Amino acid sequence: MSFAVIPKYRNVVDKKTIEKIKAMSKEHLALVSKIEYLEADVDRLTIITQALWELMQNKIGIKESELINLVEEIDLRDGKLDGKMSKPPQKCSKCKQSVSVKTNVCFYCGHKEVS
Numbered sequence: 001m002s003f004a005v006i007p008k009y010r011n012v013v014d015k016k017t018i019e020k021i022k023a024m025s026k027e028h029l030a031l032v033s034k035i036e037y038l039e040a041d042v043d044r045l046t047i048i049t050q051a052l053w054e055l056m057q058n059k060i061g062i063k064e065s066e067l068i069n070l071v072e073e074i075d076l077r078d079g080k081l082d083g084k085m086s087k088p089p090q091k092c093s094k095c096k097q098s099v100s101v102k103t104n105v106c107f108y109c110g111h112k113e114v115s
């Protein structure tokens with residue numbers, strides 16, 4: 001008498017899925033590396049900003065309220081007080097619809113604006 005005690009091996013995850021997972025892992029690592037690079041940039045820029053601020057206070061006597069007011073004024077240049085310096089969206093010169101801020105390509109007709 002013989003019984004099939006050990007089930008025959010079957011692929012639970014197919015090769016295509018495994019390749020997708022590998023590609024996602026590579027993309028994940030690339031994104032983590034990019035975030036670490038950006039965090040290092042933010043730290044460096046924060047130190048430089050602090051140094052410039054202390055120089056301005058000590059050498060020129062600028063008050064904190066003046067800095068706060070100017071930061072707010074600059075933030076409002078794009079029409080929104082949101083802590084960002086956004087570029088206002090352009091209108092397509094051909095169809096007058098919105099153009100992608102990142103690519104300068106019209107969402108509707110595909111025309112590429114030259115900036």
Ligand SMILES: [Zn+2]
Binds near residue numbers: 092096106108
């Ligand atoms: Zn267009």
